[in-house]
Amino acid sequence: MEQSGEHLIPVERATVWRSLNDPVVLARCISGCQSMEQLADDRFAATVKARVGPVRATFEVALTLTDIHPPESYVLQVEVKGKAAGFGKGLAEVALAEAEDGTTLLRYSVAGRVGGKLAQIGARLIDSAARKMADDFFSALHEALDPAADRQQSANPS
Amino acid sequence: MHPFNYHKPSTLAEAVALHQGAEDPAYLSGGHTLLPTMTQRLAAPSDLIDLEGLTELIGIAVDNGTLSIGAFTRHAEVAASTEVQSALPALAELAEGIGDAQVRNRGTIGGSLANSDPAADYPAAVLALNAVIHTDRRQIPADGYFRGLFETALEADEVITRVDFAIPSRAAYEKFPNPASRYATVGVMVADFNGTVRVGVTGAGPCACRADAFEAALSARFDPAALDDAELPAIDFNSDLHASAEYRVHLVRVMAQRATARLASL
Numbered sequence: 001m002e003q004s005g006e007h008l009i010p011v012e013r014a015t016v017w018r019s020l021n022d023p024v025v026l027a028r029c030i031s032g033c034q035s036m037e038q039l040a041d042d043r044f045a046a047t048v049k050a051r052v053g054p055v056r057a058t059f060e061v062a063l064t065l066t067d068i069h070p071p072e073s074y075v076l077q078v079e080v081k082g083k084a085a086g087f088g089k090g091l092a093e094v095a096l097a098e099a100e101d102g103t104t105l106l107r108y109s110v111a112g113r114v115g116g117k118l119a120q121i122g123a124r125l126i127d128s129a130a131r132k133m134a135d136d137f138f139s140a141l142h143e144a145l146d147p148a149a150d151r152q153q154s155a156n157p158s
Numbered sequence: 159m160h161p162f163n164y165h166k167p168s169t170l171a172e173a174v175a176l177h178q179g180a181e182d183p184a185y186l187s188g189g190h191t192l193l194p195t196m197t198q199r200l201a202a203p204s205d206l207i208d209l210e211g212l213t214e215l216i217g218i219a220v221d222n223g224t225l226s227i228g229a230f231t232r233h234a235e236v237a238a239s240t241e242v243q244s245a246l247p248a249l250a251e252l253a254e255g256i257g258d259a260q261v262r263n264r265g266t267i268g269g270s271l272a273n274s275d276p277a278a279d280y281p282a283a284v285l286a287l288n289a290v291i292h293t294d295r296r297q298i299p300a301d302g303y304f305r306g307l308f309e310t311a312l313e314a315d316e317v318i319t320r321v322d323f324a325i326p327s328r329a330a331y332e333k334f335p336n337p338a339s340r341y342a343t344v345g346v347m348v349a350d351f352n353g354t355v356r357v358g359v360t361g362a363g364p365c366a367c368r369a370d371a372f373e374a375a376l377s378a379r380f381d382p383a384a385l386d387d388a389e390l391p392a393i394d395f396n397s398d399l400h401a402s403a404e405y406r407v408h409l410v411r412v413m414a415q416r417a418t419a420r421l422a423s424l
Contacts, residue, residue, distance in 0.1 A: 053273060053308030056202070058181075084199035117198045124341075124398045125307075127218040128276060128364055131394065132307045 001090075001127055004109035007138045011145045013096050013104045017071035018063035019145060020094065026063075031133065034058075052129045057085040057118075072096055078112070086116025106141075110134060156157065161195075163205040170214065170294050170317060172358045173207050177315040180205035185317065187230065187269030190261050215268065215319055223325050229268025229318040237262065248329040248347065249287070252279050255333065257340050268318040271303075274310045274365055276396060277341035279333065281366030285358030286325040286347035294319055307364040326351045328424070330417040334409050335363070336400055343401050344409035348417040353377060357414060362406050363393035372414050380422060382415035 009016055016040040019025040023044055027036035032049040039045055044063040049056065064077040073095040090112025099105040114126055163180070167173040174197045184203035186192060187210075195201045204300050209215065215230035225245050227236060236242055236253035243250045256262055256270075256279050271291065284291070284300045290299040303311050312318070333345030342361035346369075349356045355376040357369040371389035378384065381406045390410055393411045395403035402418040 053275065054191045055200045057200050117200060124277070124400055127398050128307050128396050132364065 001113065001130055002109070002111045003127070003131055003134065004107070005107060005134065005138070007142060008099060008103055008105055009142050009145055010103045012102045013071050013098050016096055016104045016106060016141075016143060019141065020074070020096075021065075021134045025141070025144055028144055029137050031136045031140070042066070050133075052125065052132070055085075057082045060086070080114075082116075082118065084117065086114060086118030088112055088114040088118065106138065108134070108138070160199070160202045162196075162203055164208065166204060166208045166211045167248050168211045170212055170319070171315060173209060173212065174294055174315055176205065176207050180207075183207055183315075185209055185272070186263075187272070188232070188265035190257070190265050191269075191273050209268075209317065218242060221324075225249070225323045225325055226320050227267055227323070228320045229271075230266050231268075233257075233265045233267070233270075234259075236267065246287070246323060246329065248331050248349075249283055249323065252331045252345075252347070253281055255268040255279065255331075255335065255340065267321055272310065272312060272318055273323065274304060274308050275341070276307060276364055276366075277336075277361045278344070278366075279331070279342055279345055279360060280301045282331065282342070282345050282347040282358035282360040283323070284321065285366055285368050286329065286349040287326060287358075288349075288351075289324070290322045291318055292320045292322065293317060301368070304365040304367070309365065311424075324351070326356075328421050330420045332413045332417040332420070334413060344406050344413050346410060346413035346417055348372075348376065348414060348421065350376075350380065350421065355380065359391060359410055359414075362390070362395055362397070363411050367391050367393055369410070369414065376418060379403060380418065381408065382419045382422065385411055385415050385418065 011146055019122045023036045023038045027033045030048060034047045036046045042065040046061040048061050049058050059082040062079040065074050066082050067075040076092040078090040090110055092108055095107045097105045159250050165176050181204040183205040186206045186208045209230055215228045217228040218241050219226045233256045237250050265299040267280055270278050287309040289300045291303055298311050327344055329349035331347040333342040336343050344361040347358045355373050357372040359369050360366040369391045372385055395406045397403040400419045
């Protein structure tokens with residue numbers, strides 16, 4: 001599973017960077033996030049209730065930040081464990097570039113794998129579901145940072 | 159499976175009330191998506207509300223240019239219905255091509271549409287045949303129904319009661335089935351309403367959609383060649399282990415052309 005995308009966020013880069021390191025903002029932007037705890041500067045633990053179609057499973061998510069270059073980029077290591085549902089592992093590279101008029105261009109690329117039952121039953125849907133979750137996350141981030149954002153625009157898949 | 163409460167209400171109002179009063183409820187219709195998900199422990203609803211007892215949701219009727227199918231009507235019943243076969247043969251054929259005999263004998267049109275699997279067959283017909291989805295509380299036009307991957311305009315406790323399809327002058331459904339599941343890798347329905355053509359596409363993106371440029375091209379000239387250069391729908395094409403996005407792009411045009419060719423040669 002691999003995908004990438006970009007979002008233009010109408011606030012300055014330092015603000016976007018701060019949000020991407022803020023467990024409160026992250027929790028608000030992850031759909032179904034029930035808890036988010038900061039274990040160390042570079043480590044977070046979250047509980048996420050994922051709802052994709054008929055699937056409603058709770059996952060423990062461990063997030064570790066590496067290759068941190070404030071305020072430009074980091075690599076997010078994600079480990080997902082669902083009790084009976086299976087597991088997943090992924091790497092997300094996130095880069096922020098200053099764009100025109102104090103806006104910020106966020107680029108991301110994600111590569112990951114899933115295993116266990118999630119992979120068996122969901123193989124044909126994993127890519128679409130992952131894309132939707134990434135889109136939902138960045139749309140929510142966009143909205144969290146810019147409440148005046150046109151909701152219609154952020155609701156469209158990029 | 160985890161323990162859960164099983165309910166079998168006999169009225170629609172009772173079903174909705176049960177849903178509203180339960181902690182983490184799910185409506186059960188054919189169960190061919192929900193039950194495997196539960197046995198895999200990818201879902202564990204606290205309450206299953208079986209809609210099978212709602213006889214008001216079963217039945218097929220043709221009236222004044224509209225084909226009405228009750229939400230709990232099984233795929234096999236649609237396929238075998240002489241009313242559907244004579245009023246809208248393309249829909250009978252579509253139903254006959256869903257999954258396998260077990261799926262067709264259990265699966266229902268309402269269940270399929272409420273689930274809105276991106277590769278389900280009925281959504282292409284709902285869009286191409288300008289259907290109206292009736293629920294326990296309102297009527298939803300096809301064009302406003304499909305919202306995204308497994309997302310529809312339905313509220314959590316809303317129940318589809320029936321689907322009204324507009325009967326076209328002619329229509330055909332062509333799909334490229336996955337050889338194992340017979341889900342539509344891509345499926346396209348072309349429906350001609352006295353020269354105004356609607357094209358519904360399923361399997362290609364996160365949810366079913368219409369192909370606007372195909373519709374315009376076929377309304378101007380009903381010929382497979384009219385689609386050679388027509389623009390594809392602006393969607394994020396699915397890519398999975400069965401087919402790449404590029405392949406699905408290719409299939410949308412080919413399936414639409416095959417459906418058109420079948421109708422043009424009649």
